[in-house]
Amino acid sequence: MAVTGCGALGSNQLTAAAAGSGLEKPVLKVSILPTTDLGPFWLAQDGGYFKAEGLDVDTVVAASGQASLAKSISGEADIAFSTYPPFFIAKSSGVADMQLVADATSVNPKTNAIVTVPNSPVKTIFDLAGKKIAITAKNTASDLLTRSVMQDHGVDFSKVKWVLIPLPDIAAALQQGQADAAYLPEPYITQAAKTAGAIPVIDINTGASQDFPLTGYGATRKWVQDNPKTLAAFQRAMQKATHEATNDRASIEPLLVRFAKIDEDTAKLLTLPGYGSLLDSRRLQRVPDLLLQLGAIPHPIDANSMIGPQTRG
The missing domain is CATH 3.40.190.10 (Periplasmic binding protein-like II)
Structure with missing residues (x-):
């Protein structure tokens, strides 16, 4: 999947550090799952992309997408990683008013x-x-x-x-x-x-x-409204890391061994998902449309209404 890329880490460090000084929440907690979908996230952490934006990112491992979402809703995490259905189901059921803040992966052949x-x-x-x-x-x-x-x-x-x-x-x-x-x-x-x-x-x-939107990052609408600079810093770091991960598989494989706990042979053999970072409402609309068709939600949802502000790196 084509991803809008940003400049390489290094030339942007001074600018990012200056931007980071005004962050509402420089220590960020993200709820995650140990899957290959997190490749760019781990790269942003390990490669210093978050730090270059003034962010200190901690992770909380969740057992499932629903559990990850629950951590964001309860305040245990600021941002939650999940497959997309739980975000839309939470919105439909009134459990939480979630905003999608970054894309993560789409279905690729053999993934x-x-x-x-x-x-x-x-x-x-x-x-x-x-x-x-x-x-x-x-x-x-x-x-x-x-x-x-x-x-x-x-x-x-x-x-x-x-x-x-x-x-x-x-x-x-x-x-x-x-x-x-x-x-x-x-x-x-x-x-x-x-x-x-x-x-x-x-x-x-x-x-x-085919090419179905699979996973992404979300936060409560209140958190998004209260932390615009922090969110923008997270998005810039993820865009840089996603651009590198998409163009350099070798940067991802050792991170999968370390963080997804898979062996080196599996890391070399497996097919990576389609990584992305920018959210597209027309593409995402496929998720609530399928949920409605299969009876998982009772009423249509406009995906665009759930997309939070997006900052391009």
Whole structure:
């Protein structure tokens, strides 16, 4: 995915430091998940992009996108990383008035798939009807994108037995027959192939879910309104890091080993998602439209109304 880039770290340090002196909140807490989607974030942290903007960024690891969002709503974190559905569901249900502040990833070919193992009764997507499918939670990307792909192929998902399993445990669950198939993103696709002989049933990057907006960063509307300079500094750092990550895979691989806790071989083999940082309302509208179509939200949501101020580096 093409990303609007900014100047390399170094020439901008004095300007950024000056801008950083007026930040409302120079110590920033971000709730994250240990996935490959965080590559540019870790690069911004490890490469000094945040510090160049006057930010000291701490992370809080969450168990899921919903848990990450909850940390932002409660004030435990300032900014939350999540797949997009929880942001829109929180808005729809009135749980929180969330603003999207930066993009993170989109579905790329071979980055998200429905997988199975050789001894499973599932051989093709048409075998999924009425089977046990592992996902992380209902109304998450794993649930919605699985149903979307099945719907595209005319496969009835109404009788599927959805098995809720954390991502790190899904490969073992497939091996033990607890599920017949599962939705997996990278790096879990590559890891499950190595440990359980998992094979893709279908790539998620097809039909209605091709290039689908997958993950991003959000904060409460109140936090966004109270911290405009801090938000702008975060966005500038993320844009610089995303530009580098998109153009230099080698800058990301060692960070995945350190922070996503995957081995070097997996880091070299896995397919990276499409990294992005700037939010586009037309592209993001696909998320609430799919949520509405699949019954996850009761009323339409205008994605543009949830996009916070954007600063270009």
